[in-house]
Amino acid sequence: MKMQGMGDNGAGLHIAVIGSGGAAMAAALKAVERGARVTLIERGTIGGTCVNIGCVPSKIMIRAAHIAHLRRQSPFDGGIAASSPAILRDQLLAQQQNRVDELRHAKYEGILQGTPAITVLRGEARFSGEHSLKVQLHEGGERGITFDRCFIATGASPAIAAIPGLADTPYWTSTQALASDQLPQRLVVIGSSVVAVELAQAFARFGCQVTILARHRLLFSEDPAIGEAITDAFRQEGIRVLEHCQAREVRYAEAEFLLDTTEGEIRCDQLLVATGRTPNSGNLALECAGVGVDARGGIVIDAQMRTQATHIYAAGDCTDQPQFVYVAAAAGTRAAINMTGGDARLDLTCMPAVVFTDPQVATVGYSEAQAQELGIKTDSRTLSLENVPRALANFDLRGFIKLVADADTGRLIGVQAVAPEAGELIQSAALAIRAQMTVQDLADQLFPYLTMVEGLKLAAQTFSKDVTQLSCCAG
Structure with a gap:
């Protein structure tokens, strides 16, 4: 993951940042760290999608629903009496919103208030020229801004299906x-x-x-x-x-x-x-600055997060990047480095992803089909959870762990897992792929017994052994 030019090269630069979510905050803070002065413009709630209406509230709700489910039904109902819980949605919602408010203040509003080099404007921004913006202020009136560099991180909104009625x-x-x-x-x-x-x-x-x-x-x-x-x-x-x-x-x-x-x-x-979600790019008057978009409205960027206008950058859900806040934040940091004279790229070849269903879905690297489309000859193994001691102890065998290897080299190139708490094992798989480990390398590692991540080792062992014939914690 290339990141060069980490010095103080932004001195004297004025950078306009449109948005205040994960990408925008990362870019603004890195730009200030490198000596730039930042004007951040937000038309809605500070913090963007993730903390306010996305990742954080949804995971709180999902967790509460999981607790409700376990009280109603679990693999241990034979020894622990089940009951039908009373769901007080208004109180759950209040708890959820309180935590959202706490995180927004701690991780966004408070940081902005404590960073004098960032000026926050509340209003709607649109380009009026190659180096200028006009901001329709919420408090009334309009303000013009000129900038040396600009970073667009306006996120995305729910896409609405074209269904009659x-x-x-x-x-x-x-x-x-x-x-x-x-x-x-x-x-x-x-x-x-x-x-x-x-x-x-x-x-x-x-x-x-x-x-x-x-x-x-x-x-x-x-x-x-x-x-x-x-x-x-x-x-x-x-x-x-x-x-x-x-x-x-x-x-x-x-x-x-x-x-x-x-x-x-x-x-x-x-x-x-x-x-799905649609990029928020339609109200920015991008044509005034020479910034192009793709067929779905995503801002077109290169490997350095630079748009078709070389002094304007973009990242996150308003582009074609994967719609994950950790991708957006990483891209924002690298864009700021590039805006201030550095050279940083974002490598997504080992990007882990999690779907927070139960069982969870966790993936990293290539699936078999993706690898084969690229002409990579694959060798794969799928381990059912009945072969994972943690799953047996949990009396929950839903799912599997699949490893995809390059058939010519034995290197691990992809992992797909469906399992309770699969999200807790996928980063180990990502690090193994990043380290260019073979499946045998993975099989030879020490994994703690009675953890779900031990399933990675067991899945790797299936390339050379019959794991059903191994003792519980065989190395």
Whole structure:
């Protein structure tokens, strides 16, 4: 991961930063560290998507739903009496929002207030020239800004499917779903990717009757075995998953949604549309600065996060980068280095990703299909969780761990895992890939017994051994 020019090379530069989320904050702080003066412009809530309406509130909600599920049902019900929990959604929501407010103040507002070299403007920014912005201030009036460099980090918003009648109904996006103090009796979720599956399971575990309409299959961009495992887990919990199903029309009457779908008519009390996110680039007047976008509105950038206007940079969800806040923050830091005379690149070849369903989905590197599309001959093994001692001790065998290796060299090039707490093991896999370890190297490592991450070692051992014939913690 190339990062050069780490000195103080931004002295005298004025950098405008549009946005205040993960990418924007990382860029602003790194630019100040390197001697620049920053004007940060935010049109909405300080902190962007992740802390306010994305990662943080959704994971709090998912965790609360997981606790509710375990009180209602667990593998140990034979010895621990189960009970049906009372879900006080308004109180859970208050707890969730309090933690969001705490983190926003500690990690965003407080830091900005304590950094004199960053001036914060609250308002809507748009380009008025190659080196200038106009900001429509929330307090009234307009302010012009000139800059030496500019960094765009305006994020993305929920994409709305073009379904006839949908716009005339009070449907939810993820934003409304996370902020609602009501739990619908019947919920339909349109979508099959990360946000759709995470929220669908959370609402089901709070007691809602949930139906998912998947245009293809769940998590269709991943290895097919991942979608199959999550679909099986969902159906076991009573979630109705309709694959290869689309809504043709939506109506709303007498507090009820009526969906005409390829599987017939479906009625529900609330509809959640989770069909992806669209870059927030349309109101910036990018053409005034010579900044180009792709077909979906994503700002086009190069390996250094530079746009077609060489003094203007961008990163995060408003570009074509993977939509993860840790990618955005890393890209923001590197963009700031480049804006102030350095040379930094972002290497995403070992980017880990987690879907916070239960079981979780965790991936890094190439899937078999991706590797083969690149002409890499692969060798792979899939370990069922019945061979992982931690899973046996948990009485929870849902999922698998799959390792993908380069057949010619034996090097590990990809890992896909579906398992409870799979997110806690994937970084070890990422480090193994980064270190160019072979599967035999991985098999020879010491892993603590009765941990889920030990499944990586066991999966690596299957390339040369029958792990069913090994003792519990055989090395």
